[in-house]
């Protein structure tokens with residue numbers, strides 16, 4: 001039976017309190033008593049995901065909730081995508097914001113203050129605080145905090161597992177979480193792994209792949225690979241050997257990630273003296289957008305280019321700069337025109353002339369586990385359903401605040417008003433932390449959990 005249907009069936013059976021095949025009343029009574037004990041030991045909250053948002057959520061929950069366990073699920077506890085995909089990416093936020101993140105809540109401060117030196121925080125403190133740094137430093141900091149939390153906190157229960165389904169028990173006001181973890185009791189395989197009144201999804205996002213190219217010789221270069229110069233240069237070397245001729249690479253997009261990819265490709269291409277690598281850049285606009293310091297605020301803070309990417313774009317790519325820059329010897333811009341559908345067709349056609357192509361056109365939510373309450377299929381078996389309409393980017397709630405289901409991080413960013421009167425999604429480790437410091441005490445109060 002698919003997990004989701006299982007979860008629904010369970011709700012009807014009151015979550016398998018008494019397995020149907022349990023013989024004899026003594027056994028039933030002991031199971032009933034154990035169930036009661038389970039409920040007394042029930043965790044206060046569940047967090048799914050251990051990237052920057054999950055770590056910040058756990059820190060804030062530990063700081064806010066008086067007692068009660070916090071169950072924390074992740075597939076690996078390795079710091080999320082910063083460590084799995086972006087360690088070679090130059091950061092776009094000031095170093096001091098990573099330090100601020102590491103000291104933002106009491107449980108983090110305890111870890112930092114009791115740790116031997118040097119450690120990833122002292123390394124960050126030793127760098128120019130207003131400058132940017134490689135995200136490997138941020139990744140080390142996230143792993144350091146994760147390890148510290150897992151070692152130090154008796155109230156934190158980490159589970160290395162993928163959450164496979166979530167269902168609401170309205171009678172008990174709990175979210176039941178199902179996994180494929182070996183720890184599911186054998187005599188009642190349909191029982192949830194755990195349950196709590198508050199559940200937070202910090203499940204992250206992955207690159208959007210929207211193009212279908214119907215030509216076998218044209219291969220997709222995954223964005224995650226294109227953001228890792230050490231892997232990218234080896235891969236291109238292999239492709240050049242196989243091709244025995246110039247290699248043409250298409251890059252689609254004009255955002256931060258696209259510029260980072262162009263920067264990486266240019267750095268590799270110029271190593272080859274005979275122009276063996278050529279890059280076609282499919283861009284919607286000739287000019288680019290930058291984050292700019294204004295009087296007391298940053299214009300385009302969440303949408304404009306920053307750091308190394310901004311410097312490279314200004315000097316080498318933007319507008320007329322590409323015509324005369326050194327990067328312009330390797331990168332040729334193809335401007336996309338017309339409606340979105342026309343631009344899509346133009347890109348697909350253009351890409352068929354390439355050997356490899358990279359889509360850097362944005363990020364979408366990781367597939368969420370099927371999630372439902374008795375009235376709404378919040379997420380269906382195929383991925384995402386009502387979640388888009390139900391998510392409130394101002395409160396973090398997915399559905400009714402009283403239900404206690406929330407989202408945070410890049411998959412569920414906070415919506416903020418800009419000084420220009422527009423709205424933006426606040427993405428970045430320090431932004432997640434700032435938001436969670438305000439939001440978590442509200443979530444805990446709304447779920448009726450006792451605060452410190």
Ligand SMILES: Cc1cc2nc3c(=O)[nH]c(=O)nc-3n(C[C@H](O)[C@H](O)[C@H](O)COP(=O)(O)OP(=O)(O)OC[C@H]3O[C@@H](n4cnc5c(N)ncnc54)[C@H](O)[C@@H]3O)c2cc1C
Pocket residue numbers: 048049050051052053054073074075076077078079080081082086089090091092093135161162163164202203204205227257363366368369408409410411427428429430
């Ligand atoms: C190219 C790029 C550069 C960036 N640079 C910066 C920067 O310089 N500074 C900055 O502050 N921010 C930066 N960001 C933004 C942001 O900090 C990162 O995207 C960050 O990784 C988002 O954190 P997250 O916790 O929301 O998600 P993730 O890091 O993706 O973590 C999600 C975690 O959830 C787990 N998970 C998902 N589903 C399940 C499930 N069902 N069960 C169990 N576990 C699950 C995953 O395994 C993962 O560990 C950058 C983003 C990008 C794309």
